[in-house]
Amino acid sequence: MFKVNDNYQKLPGSYLFSTIAKKVNAYSAANPQKSIIRLGIGDVTQPIAPSIIAAMHSAVDEMGNAATFHGYAPDLGYEFLRSAIAKNDYVARGCDISADEIFVSDGAKSDSGNIQEIFSVDNKIAVCDPVYPVYVDSNVMAGRTGTYDPKTEMWSDVIYMPCTMENNFVPEFPKETPDIIYLCLPNNPTGTTITKSQLQEWVDYANKNGAVIIYDAAYEAYISEDDVAHSIYECEGAKTCAIELRSFSKNAGFTGVRLGFTVVPKELKCGDVSLHAMWARRHGTKFNGAPYIVQRAGEAVYSDAGKAELKQQVAYYMNNAKTIKEGLKDAGYTVFGGVNAPYIWLKTPEQMTSWEFFDYLLENANVVGTPGSGFGPSGEGYFRLTAFGSYENTVTALERIKKL
Ligand SMILES: Cc1ncc(COP(=O)(O)O)c(C=O)c1O
Numbered sequence: 427m428f429k430v431n432d433n434y435q436k437l438p439g440s441y442l443f444s445t446i447a448k449k450v451n452a453y454s455a456a457n458p459q460k461s462i463i464r465l466g467i468g469d470v471t472q473p474i475a476p477s478i479i480a481a482m483h484s485a486v487d488e489m490g491n492a493a494t495f496h497g498y499a500p501d502l503g504y505e506f507l508r509s510a511i512a513k514n515d516y517v518a519r520g521c522d523i524s525a526d527e528i529f530v531s532d533g534a535k536s537d538s539g540n541i542q543e544i545f546s547v548d549n550k551i552a553v554c555d556p557v558y559p560v561y562v563d564s565n566v567m568a569g570r571t572g573t574y575d576p577k578t579e580m581w582s583d584v585i586y587m588p589c590t591m592e593n594n595f596v597p598e599f600p601k602e603t604p605d606i607i608y609l610c611l612p613n614n615p616t617g618t619t620i621t622k623s624q625l626q627e628w629v630d631y632a633n634k635n636g637a638v639i640i641y642d643a644a645y646e647a648y649i650s651e652d653d654v655a656h657s658i659y660e661c662e663g664a665k666t667c668a669i670e671l672r673s674f675s676k677n678a679g680f681t682g683v684r685l686g687f688t689v690v691p692k693e694l695k696c697g698d699v700s701l702h703a704m705w706a707r708r709h710g711t712k713f714n715g716a717p718y719i720v721q722r723a724g725e726a727v728y729s730d731a732g733k734a735e736l737k738q739q740v741a742y743y744m745n746n747a748k749t750i751k752e753g754l755k756d757a758g759y760t761v762f763g764g765v766n767a768p769y770i771w772l773k774t775p776e777q778m779t780s781w782e783f784f785d786y787l788l789e790n791a792n793v794v795g796t797p798g799s800g801f802g803p804s805g806e807g808y809f810r811l812t813a814f815g816s817y818e819n820t821v822t823a824l825e826r827i828k829k830l
Contacts, residue, residue, distance in 0.1 A: 431567065433566055433567050433568065433569045434567060436566055436571075436573070436574055437563060437566055437567070438574055438579075441559075442559065442796070442797075442800035442801075443466075443467055443796075445800075446466055446784070446794065446800075449784070449788065450462060450464075450788065453789070460792045461792060462788075462792045462793075462794060463792065463793050463794065463815065463822060463823045463826075464794045464815065465750075465793060465794060465795055465811045465812050465815050465819075465820070465823055466794040466795050466796045466810075466811075466812065467796070467812070468614060468676075468769070468812050468814060469681050469814060470675070470676065470679045470681050470743075470814050471814055471815060472679055472739050472742060472743075473679070474678070474679050474680075474723075475678070475679070475732060475736055475739060476731075476735060477726050477729055477731035477732045477735055478678065478723050478726045478727060478732055478735075480726070481722050481723050481725065481726035481729075481732075482720075482722065482723045482726075484722070485718060485719040485722035485723070486719055488718075489718065489719065496718035498714060498715060499530075499714075499715030499716065499717075499718060499721065500715070501706065501709055501710045501715070502526065502528065502529050502530065502706070502709070503528065503529065503530020503531075503687065503715065503716065503721060504530070504718070504721045504725075505525065506721075506722075506725050507530055507721045507722075507724050507725050508525040508526070508528045508530060508687075510724075510725050510727075510728040511525070511528050511672075511687060511728070512524055512525040512527075512528060513728075514728045515656075515657065515672070516657060516659060516689075519656055519657060519660060520660065521657050521659035521660055522659070522665070523657075523659055523665075523689055523691065526692075527689055527690060527691050527692060527702065528687050528688075528689055529687060529688045529689075529690065529705060529706070529709050530685070530686075530687045530715070530721060530724075531686045531687055531709075531713065531716060532684040532685065532686065532713075532716050533673055533674075533675060533680075533684050533685065533686040534642060534644045534671045534672065534673035534675070534686040535560055536686075537671050537686060537687075537688045538558070538560050538561060538564070538608075538640070538642055539560050539563075539564035540564070540708070540712075541640055541669060541671070541688065541705075542564055542565050542570065542606070543568070543708060544701060544704040544705060544708060545605070545606055545638075547568060547569055548570075549570065549605035549606050550570075550583060550584075550602070550604050550605050550606070551565050551570060551584055551585065551604060551605070551606045551607075551608065552584075552586075552587055552600055552604035552606070552607045552608065553585070553586060553608045553802075554586075554587050554588075554589045554597050554608070554609070554610070554613070554802075555586040555587060555588050555589065555801075555802040555803060555804040555805070556589065556615050556616065556798060556801030556802040556804055556805030556808070557608070557610070557801055557802050558610055558614050558615070558642065558801070559800075559801065561608040561610075561640070562581065562584060565584070566581070570583065571583050571584050572584070578803060579799075579802070579803045580803060585600045585602055585604045586600075586802070586803075587600055588804040589613070589616060589804065590804050591760070591762065591773065594618075595613065595616045595762065595771075596620050596624060597609070597620075597628075599631055603635050603637065604635075604637055605636075605637055605638070606637065606638055606640060607628070607632060607637055607638070607639045607640070608639075608640045608642070609625075609628065609639055609640070609641050609642070609658075610641075610642040610644070610645075611625070611641070611642075611643065611645075611654075611655075612645040612646070612648060612649060612654070612766045612767035613645075613763075613767065613769075614644070614645065614767070614769060615769055615796065615798065615801045615805065615810045616762060616763055616769070616771040616808075616810075617762060617763020617764050617765075617766075617767040617768070617770055617771050617810075618762055618763050618766075618767070618771065619649070619654050619766045619767065620654075621653045621654060622653055622654060622655040622660060622661065623653070625655050625658060625660075625661055626661045626662065629658065629661040629662070629663050629664045629667060629668065630663065632668070633663050633666060633667045637667065638667055638668070638669065639658065639664075639667055639668040639669070640668075640669050640671065641668050641669065641670045641671065642671045643656070643657060643658070643670055643671065643672055644671065644673040644675065644676055644686075645676055645766075645767045646672065646677070647676065647677030647736070647740050648676070648677075648740060648743075648744060648766055648767050648768050649766045650744070650765060650766055651765065651766055654766055657670060658670050659689070659691075664691075665691035665693040665694065666693050666694060666695070667694070668691075668694070669688060669689065669694065669701070669705075670689040671686070671688050672686055672687050672688070672689070673685075673686040674686060674724055674727060676768065677727070677736060677740065678724075678727045678732075678736055678739075679739065680720075680724075683720055683723060684716065684720060685716050685720050685721070685723070685724045688705065690702045690705045742817065743768045743813045744764075744768065744813065745817065746768075746813035746814075746815060746817055746820040747763075747764040747765075747767075747768055747769075747770060747813035748764065749817070749820050749821060749824060750764065750770045750811050750813060750820060750823075750824060751763075751764040751765075753824030753827065753828060754770065754772055754824070754827065756828065757824075757827055757828045757830070758775075759773065759775065760772065760773040761773075764813065768813040768814055769810055769811070769812055769813070770810070770811045770812075770813070771798070771808055771809070771810055772808065772809050772810075772811070773807065773808060774798075774807050774808065774809050777807075778807075779797075779799065779806060779807065780797030780798045780799040780800070780805065780806055780807060780808060780809055781797045781799065783797070783809050784796075784797045784809070787809075787827070790830055791823070791826040791827050791829075791830060792826065793823045793826060795809050795810055795811045795812075796809070796810040796811075796812075797809060797810075798810060811823075
């Protein structure tokens with residue numbers, strides 16, 4: 427008789443966004459005349475920029491011609507894309523990362539879920555709380571997290587680093603030393619970030635303690651302040667302790683197109699073992715490459731026209747962020763984030779729980795957000811709104827919230 431991976435049985439019940447969808451569907455069925463504005467899920471709404479669409483069209487045409495057809499992509503991704511990434515995302519920012527340290531993938535969700543595979547099951551992970559759920563769940567599936575306590579909503583073998591208004595959402599070094607540290611900066615869900623010098627302290631801590639940092643920089647394009655690092659490799663010593671994950675989803679609207687990459691520096695080693703070689707082996711065995719058409723689209727992100735168009739797109743969302751943040755402040759809310767990230771994190775009013783506020787907002791303003799507690803116990807009492815809606819919807823949502 428076959429056996430299943432029991433670790434999957436340990437995962438607690440329904441996923442945050444499916445619970446939200448159920449609640450919204452039930453409300454909508456009972457109140458069909460109400461127009462609901464969704465500022466919950468972190469999906470983009472603006473179309474792919476024209477120069478990127480043009481690059482995709484031309485790649486589609488190449489695929490229809492025997493002379494320019496492309497089959498399987500090279501394991502690490504096409505050189506044209508990896509060189510554009512190295513030049514624009516790293517060398518231009520003073521980071522010594524080369525094209526052959528970049529692994530092109532279908533997005534940061536897969537990479538953030540898969541990267542744990544190259545580490546021993548005995549490693550202890552540390553995560554911020556609240557957190558993007560993939561980091562923890564993928565480690566649960568691997569059997570690295572111990573037992574789940576439904577009361578505290580915590581795993582016995584996970585080190586939690588609370589990020590709340592009390593510590594300004596800056597994770598503190600944990601009492602117990604972790605082996606693997608997940609950092610997502612700018613942060614989803616809190617929309618906050620840390621300064622480059624604070625990040626440098628984490629790099630120094632990891633190097634000193636023999637830990638590795640998995641650095642998720644999916645929201646890097648939204649950074650507006652000068653003292654915030656766009657890449658962890660802007661910090662001295664990061665190449666010996668950090669893996670960086672990037673996504674084209676939020677900077678270029680590729681949530682449905684799918685493209686991302688992971689940087690594993692050649693200097694990153696565990697004793698004599700190269701993590702770059704391990705990830706290359708894993709990538710080559712389990713992944714057959716992002717589509718040629720999509721990689722050409724990714725290349726266009728770095729063209730002059732692409733950069734100009736995407737700058738406008740990011741500005742559009744950040745204008746929404748400003749609208750939400752200022753609107754909420756005017757309405758008397760305590761608000762965080764929204765300056766270097768497209769998320770607004772607010773304190774729920776009058777001691778409401780995150781889910782109580784979710785219901786309140788849905789029923790009274792017909793606005794959908796995401797309860798902070800869905801991202802971890804320290805998210806209780808907070809609520810996330812995203813700037814990824816249309817400007818018109820964002821303005822209407824805030825008008826409704828102000829009237830409550
Ligand atoms: C922190 C973080 N990492 C990764 C992802 C997933 O990115 P991708 O669309 O590239 O899989 C998201 C998506 O919301 C995210 O918030």
